[in-house]
Amino acid sequence: xxxxxNTISELCQKAKEASHALSxxxxxxxxxxxxxxxxxxxxxxxxxxxxxxxxxxxxxxxxLSQAMLDRLEINETRMAKMIQxxxxxxxxxxxxxxxxxxxxxxNGIHMQKIRVPIGVIGIIYESRPNVTVDAGVLCLKTGxxxxxxGGKEAFQSNQxxxxxxxxxxxxxxLPRAVVSFIPTTDREAIPIFCSMDxxxxxxxxxxxxxxxxxxxxxxxxxxxxxxxxxxxxYVHEHADLAMAESIVLNAKCQRxxxxxxxxxxxxxxxxxxxFVPQIVKALKEKGVEVLGDSRTSEALxxxxxxxxxxxMEYLDRILAIRQVxxxxxxxxxxxxxxxxxxxxxxxxxxxxxxxxxSAVDSASVFWNVSTRFSDGAQFGFGAEIGISxxxxxxxxxxxxxxxxxxxxxx
Amino acid sequence: xxxxxNTISELCQKAKEASHALSxxxxxxxxxxxxxxxxxxxxxxxxxxxxxxxxxxxxxxxxLSQAMLDRLEINETRMAKMIQxxxxxxxxxxxxxxxxxxxxxxNGIHMQKIRVPIGVIGIIYESRPNVTVDAGVLCLKTGxxxxxxGGKEAFQSNQxxxxxxxxxxxxxxLPRAVVSFIPTTDREAIPIFCSMDxxxxxxxxxxxxxxxxxxxxxxxxxxxxxxxxxxxxYVHEHADLAMAESIVLNAKCQRxxxxxxxxxxxxxxxxxxxFVPQIVKALKEKGVEVLGDSRTSEALxxxxxxxxxxxMEYLDRILAIRQVxxxxxxxxxxxxxxxxxxxxxxxxxxxxxxxxxSAVDSASVFWNVSTRFSDGAQFGFGAEIGISxxxxxxxxxxxxxxxxxxxxxx
Numbered sequence: 001x002x003x004x005x006n007t008i009s010e011l012c013q014k015a016k017e018a019s020h021a022l023s024x025x026x027x028x029x030x031x032x033x034x035x036x037x038x039x040x041x042x043x044x045x046x047x048x049x050x051x052x053x054x055x056x057x058x059x060x061x062x063x064l065s066q067a068m069l070d071r072l073e074i075n076e077t078r079m080a081k082m083i084q085x086x087x088x089x090x091x092x093x094x095x096x097x098x099x100x101x102x103x104x105x106x107n108g109i110h111m112q113k114i115r116v117p118i119g120v121i122g123i124i125y126e127s128r129p130n131v132t133v134d135a136g137v138l139c140l141k142t143g144x145x146x147x148x149x150g151g152k153e154a155f156q157s158n159q160x161x162x163x164x165x166x167x168x169x170x171x172x173x174l175p176r177a178v179v180s181f182i183p184t185t186d187r188e189a190i191p192i193f194c195s196m197d198x199x200x201x202x203x204x205x206x207x208x209x210x211x212x213x214x215x216x217x218x219x220x221x222x223x224x225x226x227x228x229x230x231x232x233x234y235v236h237e238h239a240d241l242a243m244a245e246s247i248v249l250n251a252k253c254q255r256x257x258x259x260x261x262x263x264x265x266x267x268x269x270x271x272x273x274x275f276v277p278q279i280v281k282a283l284k285e286k287g288v289e290v291l292g293d294s295r296t297s298e299a300l301x302x303x304x305x306x307x308x309x310x311x312m313e314y315l316d317r318i319l320a321i322r323q324v325x326x327x328x329x330x331x332x333x334x335x336x337x338x339x340x341x342x343x344x345x346x347x348x349x350x351x352x353x354x355x356x357x358s359a360v361d362s363a364s365v366f367w368n369v370s371t372r373f374s375d376g377a378q379f380g381f382g383a384e385i386g387i388s389x390x391x392x393x394x395x396x397x398x399x400x401x402x403x404x405x406x407x408x409x410x
Numbered sequence: 411x412x413x414x415x416n417t418i419s420e421l422c423q424k425a426k427e428a429s430h431a432l433s434x435x436x437x438x439x440x441x442x443x444x445x446x447x448x449x450x451x452x453x454x455x456x457x458x459x460x461x462x463x464x465x466x467x468x469x470x471x472x473x474l475s476q477a478m479l480d481r482l483e484i485n486e487t488r489m490a491k492m493i494q495x496x497x498x499x500x501x502x503x504x505x506x507x508x509x510x511x512x513x514x515x516x517n518g519i520h521m522q523k524i525r526v527p528i529g530v531i532g533i534i535y536e537s538r539p540n541v542t543v544d545a546g547v548l549c550l551k552t553g554x555x556x557x558x559x560g561g562k563e564a565f566q567s568n569q570x571x572x573x574x575x576x577x578x579x580x581x582x583x584l585p586r587a588v589v590s591f592i593p594t595t596d597r598e599a600i601p602i603f604c605s606m607d608x609x610x611x612x613x614x615x616x617x618x619x620x621x622x623x624x625x626x627x628x629x630x631x632x633x634x635x636x637x638x639x640x641x642x643x644y645v646h647e648h649a650d651l652a653m654a655e656s657i658v659l660n661a662k663c664q665r666x667x668x669x670x671x672x673x674x675x676x677x678x679x680x681x682x683x684x685f686v687p688q689i690v691k692a693l694k695e696k697g698v699e700v701l702g703d704s705r706t707s708e709a710l711x712x713x714x715x716x717x718x719x720x721x722m723e724y725l726d727r728i729l730a731i732r733q734v735x736x737x738x739x740x741x742x743x744x745x746x747x748x749x750x751x752x753x754x755x756x757x758x759x760x761x762x763x764x765x766x767x768s769a770v771d772s773a774s775v776f777w778n779v780s781t782r783f784s785d786g787a788q789f790g791f792g793a794e795i796g797i798s799x800x801x802x803x804x805x806x807x808x809x810x811x812x813x814x815x816x817x818x819x820x
Contacts (some may be wrong), residue, residue: 003798019747020769020771022768023768024768079818104788104792105789109779109783111789114767118801119771119801201801201802216607216630222632222633222800222801239626301522318505335430339650343590359434361430361433362817362818363818364817364818365817365818367819367820369519373515373519373820374818379521380513380515391528391611391612391632391815392634392802392803392815393802394633395815395816395817396817405801407805407806407808408773408806409767409775409777410774410777410779410783
């Protein structure tokens with residue numbers, strides 16, 4: 001076995017052992033633990049800032065873009081937000097131990113289906129160091145040991161944050177390995193990490209195509225992908241066009257760089273002459289570049305660039321518009337080119353909305369609601385580890401309950 | 411692309427297209443569909459029997475064991491049972507469309523979490539041809555398209571059964587591809603099938619180590635393994651020994667070849683002198699070969715063969731016995747050597763049972779109950795597709811609800 005494989009294998013094995021201890025911790029211990037993490041972040045601020053400065057310097061010298069550097073930075077505001085986030089999760093009810101079902105068998109045996117932790121959860125993510133703490137405490141709250149693998153750009157920051165969480169574990173009598181971290185930036189670590197199905201019960205990759213592809217190719221354990229969002233708004237023949245405009249502008253412009261932002265607008269051909277010029281004008285005023293198919297250009301009486309592909313997730317102030325002849329064509333487009341994330345219909349006709357709800361195969365399907373509402377906080381989940389683009393175990397915004405499994409006791 | 415890859419890819423693509431139609435079918439249509447399958451099996455009996463005879467002849471000429479030939483056979487009794495099974499599933503309530511949660515967002519948007527089909531489910535299984543129908547109809551009942559890959563020994567029987575199901579689909583206006591079948595016995599088909607994550611939403615492998623290993627290595631889509639059962643009974647210091655005896659005999663002898671049968675008996679060292687001779691005598695009377703560690707031999711005052719490994723699933727009239735000093739050691743053994751399937755403690759002490767419930771990381775954890783009760787029918791699920799040994803999405807007996815996903819509509 002290579003040194004790297006040895007290191008990762010030992011670390012995962014220790015995480016598994018630690019997960020038995022953590023799964024027996026009471027809700028009180030876990031709340032105390034999270035409180036200690038919040039305190040530790042407070043008292044270790046200067047170490048964390050200085051580790052973060054080293055990452056930023058490295059990043060600058062390696063020519064990272066300003067956007068990347070911005071994502072990497074931990075400043076006072078972000079630190080305060082991170083600490084508040086930990087306290088908020090600490091205050092949420094603990095789903096572990098809940099009885100999901102309770103019944104008597106014909107022979108008098110009393111059965112219960114009880115929520116339990118999943119065990120050890122691998123999380124592979126990219127640049128933002130706050131994910132280390134945000135995702136880490138969600139796992140800990142639900143009695144799961146996180147094994148974290150962050151982006152190489154944030155390596156120093158992540159190590160400083162991990163040390164705080166491990167110190168907090170020790171303070172409440174838990175093994176340090178209840179928070180584990182792959183201690184290398186070597187790219188080879190990912191396929192090795194993905195082969196550790198004896199120790200890791202679930203792998204959650206959060207990132208772009210390259211990362212997801214590597215994990216899907218190599219993972220032997222279950223994977224819940226947090227992949228991209230190719231989200232659609234379909235403006236139906238009987239839409240309120242003022243409402244359609246405000247939904248499209250919110251969905252595209254409020255925060256274009258996130259997965260629940262709008263990427264493709266489908267316009268019913270029966271209202272294209274009225275709606276296309278209106279929405280293109282409004283989008284351009286907001287600085288959005290508009291792409292479109294030839295029929296959209298026709299309706300606009302102006303030639304738009306055609307999109308390279310309808311599969312594109314722009315994550316930017318770019319929107320592609322396509323005309324469709326009816327709801328059937330809209331649904332076909334969405335189920336073919338979408339990423340099963342979030343899709344909206346704008347219509348005044350409830351029966352058409354019902355059809356859309358049934359036929360669109362996405363995690364969140366909305367009627368006269370912006371795609372931006374597909375979000376754990378908006379849904380009232382208290383916290384989310386991300387948005388699953390898979391259909392197994394957790395679909396859409398993934399909160400605390402989705403970080404649990406169950407067992408039958410009887 | 412090879413011919414085989416082309417064939418499988420086209421078939422999976424068609425299954426995916428058919429799944430959009432099936433997901434829109436009403437409960438009434440699905441019930442009618444299952445009724446037509448039951449009728450079709452009745453009227454096509456002679457074709458099915460003659461296909462099965464061809465499989466049996468091939469099997470005999472290839473030197474299959476009597477046990478294998480027995481598993482392969484479809485006789486009148488089994489056919490009647492299969493048909494009754496289809497009718498029973500048809501009569502179960504349809505979980506699709508159920509509202510799992512219902513709430514208003516702060517801004518007045520009404521959200522619902524609705525059960526939906528998973529989509530396309532690949533099922534890879536071994537010799538028994540009844541699985542084709544049993545697993546197939548559970549998928550169909552829940553609006554999922556099954557893509558089935560059975561064992562090569564049952565190839566003719568499976569094709570005959572599939573034809574009946576496809577004819578029934580046509581009779582109720584659904585595409586034939588709502589029941590799909592990998593039309594080759596080529597072993598190379600499995601890795602190719604496992605690469606079809608664009609079309610297959612979930613893969614369920616049911617079988618032994620070789621099959622599970624191939625699927626885990628190659629699958630790009632989510633997998634729910636139905637793997638082996640290394641089940642334990644731990645007889646605690648304060649057990650009722652007469653009860654312990656009857657539980658052990660039931661768990662080991664009632665049907666030794668199934669995954670919820672007992673494989674390893676853990677005896678508390680404080681009662682070993684009393685219990686080991688009693689249970690070994692009772693087991694030998696039932697024709698069970700007993701293996702044991704050296705301390706068990708000592709308690710018995712007779713030298714037992716030691717088991718080759720505590721990981722063994724015998725699926726036969728063989729039982730391994732080990733002494734442990736307390737519940738902690740029992741739990742450690744189970745969590746280390748077990749397969750997270752089903753484990754039982756026998757004790758009169760409720761607080762010890764509670765400890766066992768919390769600490770044992772298995773799908774079913776029982777107190778004074780035989781491991782054989784870990785079963786969908788016993789649990790009152792109406793039907794089960796198998797017993798999941800994974801912790802994600804479905805754990806333990808997997809019924810209709812576990813064959814669904816959900817979406818948020820709002």
